[in-house]
Amino acid sequence: MELAWHALLGLFFAGYLVLGGYDYGVGLLLARGADASRRRAALNAVGPFFLGNEVWLVASAGILFGAFPVLEGELLAGSYPAVLTALAGVILVTAGVQLRSRPESMRARTTWDRVIVVGSLLAALGWGVVLAGLLQGVPLHADGHVAGVTHLFTPFAAAAGLAVLALTVAHGATFLTLRLPAVEGDRLRPLARRLLRTALVAVGAAVLVGVFSDRVRAAAQRPMVGVLLAVLLVVALLTAWVALGRRRPGVAFAATSAALALPVLLVGATLWPYVLVSTVEPHASLTVTDAAASAPTLRLLGWLAVPLLPALLGFQAMCWWIFRGRIDGRAPVYW
Amino acid sequence: MDTLLLARLQFATTASVHFLFVAVTLGLVTLLVGMQTAWVVTGNHRWERMTRFWGQLYVINYVLGIATGIVMEFQFGLNWSGLSRYVGNVFGAPLAIETLVAFFLESTFLGMWIFGWHRLRRGVHLALLYGVAITAYASAFWIMVANSWLQNPVGYEVRDGVAHLTDFSALLTNPTLWTALGHVVSAALLTGGLLVAAISAWHLHRRTPDFALFRSSLRIGVVTAALAITLVQGFGFAQFAPVGGAQPTKFGATSPHAEELVAEWTARFGPGDYLPPVLSSFGLGFMILIGFALGLLWLFVPLLWRDWIIRLRFPLWLLMLALPLPFVALILGWIAREVGRQPWVAYGLLPVDQAVSPISPWLMGTSLIGFTLLLGTLAVTNWVLLARHAARGAADPALGRPPAQPPADDARPEPAFA
Ligand code: HEM
Numbered sequence: 003m004e005l006a007w008h009a010l011l012g013l014f015f016a017g018y019l020v021l022g023g024y025d026y027g028v029g030l031l032l033a034r035g036a037d038a039s040r041r042r043a044a045l046n047a048v049g050p051f052f053l054g055n056e057v058w059l060v061a062s063a064g065i066l067f068g069a070f071p072v073l074e075g076e077l078l079a080g081s082y083p084a085v086l087t088a089l090a091g092v093i094l095v096t097a098g099v100q101l102r103s104r105p106e107s108m109r110a111r112t113t114w115d116r117v118i119v120v121g122s123l124l125a126a127l128g129w130g131v132v133l134a135g136l137l138q139g140v141p142l143h144a145d146g147h148v149a150g151v152t153h154l155f156t157p158f159a160a161a162a163g164l165a166v167l168a169l170t171v172a173h174g175a176t177f178l179t180l181r182l183p184a185v186e187g188d189r190l191r192p193l194a195r196r197l198l199r200t201a202l203v204a205v206g207a208a209v210l211v212g213v214f215s216d217r218v219r220a221a222a223q224r225p226m227v228g229v230l231l232a233v234l235l236v237v238a239l240l241t242a243w244v245a246l247g248r249r250r251p252g253v254a255f256a257a258t259s260a261a262l263a264l265p266v267l268l269v270g271a272t273l274w275p276y277v278l279v280s281t282v283e284p285h286a287s288l289t290v291t292d293a294a295a296s297a298p299t300l301r302l303l304g305w306l307a308v309p310l311l312p313a314l315l316g317f318q319a320m321c322w323w324i325f326r327g328r329i330d331g332r333a334p335v336y337w
Numbered sequence: 338m339d340t341l342l343l344a345r346l347q348f349a350t351t352a353s354v355h356f357l358f359v360a361v362t363l364g365l366v367t368l369l370v371g372m373q374t375a376w377v378v379t380g381n382h383r384w385e386r387m388t389r390f391w392g393q394l395y396v397i398n399y400v401l402g403i404a405t406g407i408v409m410e411f412q413f414g415l416n417w418s419g420l421s422r423y424v425g426n427v428f429g430a431p432l433a434i435e436t437l438v439a440f441f442l443e444s445t446f447l448g449m450w451i452f453g454w455h456r457l458r459r460g461v462h463l464a465l466l467y468g469v470a471i472t473a474y475a476s477a478f479w480i481m482v483a484n485s486w487l488q489n490p491v492g493y494e495v496r497d498g499v500a501h502l503t504d505f506s507a508l509l510t511n512p513t514l515w516t517a518l519g520h521v522v523s524a525a526l527l528t529g530g531l532l533v534a535a536i537s538a539w540h541l542h543r544r545t546p547d548f549a550l551f552r553s554s555l556r557i558g559v560v561t562a563a564l565a566i567t568l569v570q571g572f573g574f575a576q577f578a579p580v581g582g583a584q585p586t587k588f589g590a591t592s593p594h595a596e597e598l599v600a601e602w603t604a605r606f607g608p609g610d611y612l613p614p615v616l617s618s619f620g621l622g623f624m625i626l627i628g629f630a631l632g633l634l635w636l637f638v639p640l641l642w643r644d645w646i647i648r649l650r651f652p653l654w655l656l657m658l659a660l661p662l663p664f665v666a667l668i669l670g671w672i673a674r675e676v677g678r679q680p681w682v683a684y685g686l687l688p689v690d691q692a693v694s695p696i697s698p699w700l701m702g703t704s705l706i707g708f709t710l711l712l713g714t715l716a717v718t719n720w721v722l723l724a725r726h727a728a729r730g731a732a733d734p735a736l737g738r739p740p741a742q743p744p745a746d747d748a749r750p751e752p753a754f755a
Contacts, residue, residue, distance in 0.1 A: 050453075053445065053448035054449075060407060060436050061441045063410050064410070064434075065433055065437075067421060068433025069433065071425020072422055075419070075420070075422050077414070078411060079414060079416070079696060082696060086707070093712075096403055096407070097400055100400040101400055101719070101722060104397060105725075296426050296499075299426045299501075299502045303430060303433060306437075317446070318445055320449070324456070335740065
């Protein structure tokens with residue numbers, strides 16, 4: 003039961019990084035200084051999916067609270083600055099994207115676009131650091147609380163934050179090659195490939211820093227699984243790079259999506275059976291079972307999830323299906 | 338400054354701002370459902386234009402509902418980690434259900450509704466709005482289940498200092514739940530109705546074009562608000578009995594039962610001040626005052642006859658002036674309910690000082706100031722945008738605007754985004 007909820011939590015957070023990831027990637031690409039109509043086109047490429055993307059984050063938080071209350075408290079309070087950064091970013095993006103086209107003046111719209119860029123940056127960095135914080139362990143004491151926040155400020159956390167940032171930009175650019183009208187999308191291909199190379203370097207750097215970090219090595223319960231998944235991540239990025247070269251944006255997007263989901267899997271699998279490893283007191287570490295809610299709660303939520311999950315995924319799939327394909331001059335424009 | 342005070346301040350600010358927006362969301366979506374249904378059933382173009390105009394305001398308002406809602410949700414873990422540690426097994430369940438059953442679907446539907454204009458069949462497009470409305474109400478329901486549990490913890494047992502769920506149905510039959518739910522939902526309808534009435538009144542007063550559209554809107558708004566205020570009052574008075582039964586110390590009452598309870602808490606949790614601050618009774622008193630004042634909304638209903646409400650003009654003024662009242666009452670109501678629960682997070686079970694996260698005051702203060710500024714700025718910006726769009730009128734809202742038709746002689750339409 004706990005395992006199923008652990009997997010579900012991973013699924014929703016990975017889903018958020020994949021879907022929210024291209025929102026933020028597209029958001030960051032607004033910084034390129036493209037002209038106003040191009041920026042608007044990019045945002046409307048995300049258009050109908052935007053609201054359905056960020057809810058994956060809210061659902062992850064809901065599952066975290068309902069099924070892993072103890073983890074919820076310690077993880078969020080224990081990674082305070084990183085979560086705060088990410089949240090501020092999420093809010094700026096959500097307000098920016100939805101409000102940027104409401105004023106008529108181009109000046110106001112450009113200002114909102116800057117808000118979106120900053121928000122996307124904060125969100126990508128913040129979640130990257132949160133994931134890194136899990137992987138390098140936290141000072142969890144015997145009283146069950148994480149002490150202090152300075153434990154977050156390590157080279158590995160910085161490298162991981164940058165890696166997630168690079169991943170989202172590359173992912174966003176790949177998304178645009180898939181969604182924009184064919185001519186426009188093709189024009190973005192060289193940029194997307196360059197960004198994929200950057201992401202490769204950033205991910206490689208984060209992996210190296212991680213492998214040489216004592217804290218990561220001590221916290222990792224299954225280091226080989228971690229390394230294997232990191233290699234897979236690199237393979238996914240290479241696949242995307244090759245696929246874009248061969249004008250296969252669909253394949254490339256699938257590959258960058260995998261690349262955004264893999265960090266979550268990597269953290270979950272490397273720490274298994276723990277979810278929060280203590281760097282100060284081995285006995286204080288939380289296993290998945292320790293962190294989970296008690297049996298009656300999980301049973302209740304389980305009964306609910308069985309009919310609900312197909313509905314949730316079904317309606318999301320409906321949205322993807324209705325608005326599939328490239329946008330064209332006849333697509334509704336709202337953001 | 339201590340961490341506890343800062344955390345409480347942050348909760349109060351975020352919750353207040355959040356509620357100002359979600360009440361409008363809930364109220365407006367109900368009216369939108371009526372308007373779009375009328376459009377689909379009658380095929381009358383005016384209903385479509387009304388749906389677009391009020392829908393545009395609804396969508397703008399929704400933005401801040403999400404933004405503040407996300408902060409609310411994460412705030413529990415960030416600032417109140419004791420809450421998840423001690424009572425998360427019970428309190429977490431309705432919140433998890435809310436995010437999955439309600440919010441997740443609500444936003445998914447709304448995205449499709451906004452972009453589905455001119456693209457989906459009418460029936461499907463309308464069904465999406467019904468989906469948005471139903472999930473919005475479900476959201477209100479589950480949040481009130483969670484909140485009522487904090488007001489009056491039921492259906493649990495404590496083992497090793499941690500609450501475990503024993504009877505989920507007790508959460509759904511919580512005496513503090515149903516009347517409070519009725520009260521807030523009707524308060525939301527009141528707010529939505531009065532908003533529609535006041536904006537319409539402005540247009541009718543300024544004699545902008547679209548007389549027919551705003552006349553209908555005014556009538557819908559006034560009737561909704563009048564019906565809603567009666568429900569608000571009914572559910573409001575009906576709340577006293579269950580709330581008083583569950584929380585004898587609320588509203589500064591000094592009954593023998595309350596004294597007994599305080600004595601018992603002193604024995605269990607040590608000496609302390611177990612009576613809520615007077616702010617709570619202040620909130621209650623002024624809310625009820627506003628509630629009685631708004632009861633006068635019924636006087637506007639007969640004036641709808643032969644458009645006297647418009648011809649006399651001063652009723653239009655009164656409606657515009659009354660608009661802030663429900664918003665103020667909403668905040669006062671939450672002050673009454675939440676401050677009246679002090680010093681408990683979960684009444685009689687978990688005191689606030691045990692629930693707050695062990696965070697340094699500096700960090701908590703930074704978060705308080707940062708998020709208050711951020712959300713405050715966004716809220717004000719949002720209201721300015723709302724006011725501008727309300728004033729701009731229903732000529733051509735961006736929502737539901739037909740996409741540019743590609744020129745007939747152009748085989749490969751270039752995208753036209755402007
Ligand atoms: C004659 C009028 C009213 C009466 C008798 C009344 C009564 C009450 C009572 C007794 C509570 C406290 C419940 C608790 O502490 O648990 C309450 C709460 C509240 N009130 Fe009112 N109220 C009135 C008018 C209004 C109006 C006009 C609004 C807003 C438009 C409003 C909004 C609220 C809200 C948001 C709450 C908190 C949630 C809840 O308990 O439902 N009330 N009201």
